[in-house]
Amino acid sequence: MRCLEDIVQNGERENIEFKEYLTSYHLKGNRFQELACQMNHRIIMGRGKAIYVIGVSDNGELRGIDEDKFNETVEVLKKIAEEISAKVKSVEKFKVDSGYVGIVEIVKSRAKEHIIVGTAGHVDHGKSTLVGCLITGKPDDGDGLTRMYLDTLKHEIERGLSADLHFAVFGFKDGKPMRMKNPLNKNERAFVTEKADKLISFVDTVGHEPWLRTTIRGLLGQKIDYGLLVVASNDGVMKTTKEHLGILLAMELPVIIAITKIDMVDEKRVNEVVDQVSQLLKTVGRIPYVVKDLEDVKKVVRLMRKSLVVPIVKTSAVTLEGYDLIEELLLRLPKRTYKGKGFLMYIDRIYKVTGVGTVVSGSVKRGEVEEGEEVYVGPFRDGSFKLVKVQSIEMHYYRVDRAEAGDIVGIAVKGVKFDELRRGMVLTKEEPKAVREFDADVYIFTHPTRIKRGYEPVIHIETISETVIFKEMDKEYMKAGDRGRVRIAFKYNPQFVYEGQKFIFREGRSKGMGEITRVYS
Numbered sequence: 007m008r009c010l011e012d013i014v015q016n017g018e019r020e021n022i023e024f025k026e027y028l029t030s031y032h033l034k035g036n037r038f039q040e041l042a043c044q045m046n047h048r049i050i051m052g053r054g055k056a057i058y059v060i061g062v063s064d065n066g067e068l069r070g071i072d073e074d075k076f077n078e079t080v081e082v083l084k085k086i087a088e089e090i091s092a093k094v095k096s097v098e099k100f101k102v103d104s105g106y107v108g109i110v111e112i113v114k115s116r117a118k119e120h121i122i123v124g125t126a127g128h129v130d131h132g133k134s135t136l137v138g139c140l141i142t143g144k145p146d147d148g149d150g151l152t153r154m155y156l157d158t159l160k161h162e163i164e165r166g167l168s169a170d171l172h173f174a175v176f177g178f179k180d181g182k183p184m185r186m187k188n189p190l191n192k193n194e195r196a197f198v199t200e201k202a203d204k205l206i207s208f209v210d211t212v213g214h215e216p217w218l219r220t221t222i223r224g225l226l227g228q229k230i231d232y233g234l235l236v237v238a239s240n241d242g243v244m245k246t247t248k249e250h251l252g253i254l255l256a257m258e259l260p261v262i263i264a265i266t267k268i269d270m271v272d273e274k275r276v277n278e279v280v281d282q283v284s285q286l287l288k289t290v291g292r293i294p295y296v297v298k299d300l301e302d303v304k305k306v307v308r309l310m311r312k313s314l315v316v317p318i319v320k321t322s323a324v325t326l327e328g329y330d331l332i333e334e335l336l337l338r339l340p341k342r343t344y345k346g347k348g349f350l351m352y353i354d355r356i357y358k359v360t361g362v363g364t365v366v367s368g369s370v371k372r373g374e375v376e377e378g379e380e381v382y383v384g385p386f387r388d389g390s391f392k393l394v395k396v397q398s399i400e401m402h403y404y405r406v407d408r409a410e411a412g413d414i415v416g417i418a419v420k421g422v423k424f425d426e427l428r429r430g431m432v433l434t435k436e437e438p439k440a441v442r443e444f445d446a447d448v449y450i451f452t453h454p455t456r457i458k459r460g461y462e463p464v465i466h467i468e469t470i471s472e473t474v475i476f477k478e479m480d481k482e483y484m485k486a487g488d489r490g491r492v493r494i495a496f497k498y499n500p501q502f503v504y505e506g507q508k509f510i511f512r513e514g515r516s517k518g519m520g521e522i523t524r525v526y527s
């Protein structure tokens with residue numbers, strides 16, 4: 007009883023969860039996957055051990071539940087544990103006035119949690135540098151020293167700009183960051199991928215405006231859990247900053263904001279930029295929260311679970327100020343996306359690898375896949391799919407025998423030619439149907455004139471970017487700020503899309519977003 011009182015008085019913690027009771031209802035669908043994610047996160051935070059206190063309210067009030075409810079709750083916890091290959095180690099039961107309260111201990115060795123973070127923000131505001139400095143733990147020189155770890159293409163080095171998506175991996179082991187000497191070193195990457203219990207895959211996007219398409223692909227196509235938006239304290243909020251924030255919010259992604267380069271300006275200016283960012287967030291219905299110390303990190307992570315709070319951290323890559331806070335945030339933020347059923351991956355890139363053959367890369371959106379399995383790939387121009395064999399799977403250069411939702415992987419496939427594949431195709435286990443037309447609810451952000459039937463923007467869905475035609479509209483025309491229902495057709499190739507998917511469309515200076523409401527195959 008002493009132990010119970012201590013736990014309850016201290017409140018919920020990283021590895022302690024309060025639940026009044028659970029029923030078989032919690033074993034269904036998304037709810038179950040959410041609980042599994044949550045349990046896995048608690049175990050990671052507890053270095054292999056999570057505690058569920060049952061029969062208590064969220065804020066620790068000893069409610070007490072009857073014997074049947076108690077037993078059912080324990081059974082449900084066992085099922086959730088099973089889902090993530092963990093075990094219920096012990097159950098302690100205490101009698102209180104109105105029933106029973108219990109402490110259930112759940113353990114797992116080699117628990118792993120993997121989140122994907124996408125960077126965003128204006129050109130030169132320090133996205134690549136931030137990622138590089140986090141991974142190495144070493145300061146930047148303020149003159150492009152660190153971004154070399156991300157910007158590896160020849161013209162990127164020459165021009166000092168990121169021009170394509172780059173991936174980097176950052177790991178924590180027992181709550182401590184695993185520093186890399188050289189984030190490009192394949193062995194180091196493989197080592198971190200294997201040994202880390204909390205893994206962060208960064209998708210580093212590009213700020214240079216003409217490459218917006220690439221940034222959209224990074225933020226839409228990679229099953230991102232959190233967006234990391236950088237704002238340099240000299241420039242402050244720029245047009246691209248707003249645009250990228252808009253994309254992150256349109257995709258309903260929680261956002262972390264890093265104010266960068268605080269070493270370059272005085273404190274007054276830094277606070278001006280914090281105010282600018284706070285204003286911007288308020289106009290889009292988010293709540294800014296300036297994170298000052300490690301206690302704030304704990305608070306803000308709890309708040310983010312329940313509301314639209316956005317942490318803001320002041321950082322400098324040169325002094326590494328604020329980096330401890332960003333690290334702590336990354337360690338504590340839970341996986342948001344759930345495993346789901348039915349393997350699905352949108353192809354992002356296609357490679358020809360000597361000795362291996364055709365390799366497709368992307369992030370697993372749903373379900374899981376194992377080496378040796380057969381999967382469908384497509385759709386091809388005529389709407390068909392082809393069966394191919396998964397020869398091998400690699401994650402950040404580390405060979406794995408299976409991959410699950412949220413993993414960024416390269417999959418070597420046999421049974422299809424390199425030239426037949428396109429970005430935006432999918433891999434699935436059940437044969438999907440190709441879609442030529444769909445209905446969608448759309449919202450126009452910006453458009454200089456009126457949008458009418460026959461409008462042909464480029465649409466971005468997952469890794470797909472294709473020209474479409476607005477075939478029918480529920481009103482004669484739409485202008486900036488309007489919403490409407492539209493029948494949309496892919497102009498050239500059929501695609502695999504489904505109801506509920508969100509997208510962005512663009513054409514010149516016009517932009518809008520939408521959600522698929524019905525598909526026609």
Ligand SMILES: Nc1nc2c(ncn2[C@@H]2O[C@H](COP(=O)(O)OP(=O)(O)OP(=O)(O)O)[C@@H](O)[C@H]2O)c(=O)[nH]1
Nearest residue numbers: 129130131132133134135148149150168213267323
């Ligand atoms: N003084 C100072 N310089 C920084 C800081 N962060 C980044 N820089 C410098 O700013 C420049 C741009 O940084 P990048 O990391 O390449 O910016 P980016 O946002 O990735 O740029 P794109 O990918 O091209 O959009 C580099 O020369 C960095 O050295 C910082 O906190 N302080």
Ligand SMILES: [Mg+2]
Nearest residue numbers: 133134167168
């Ligand atoms: Mg960059």
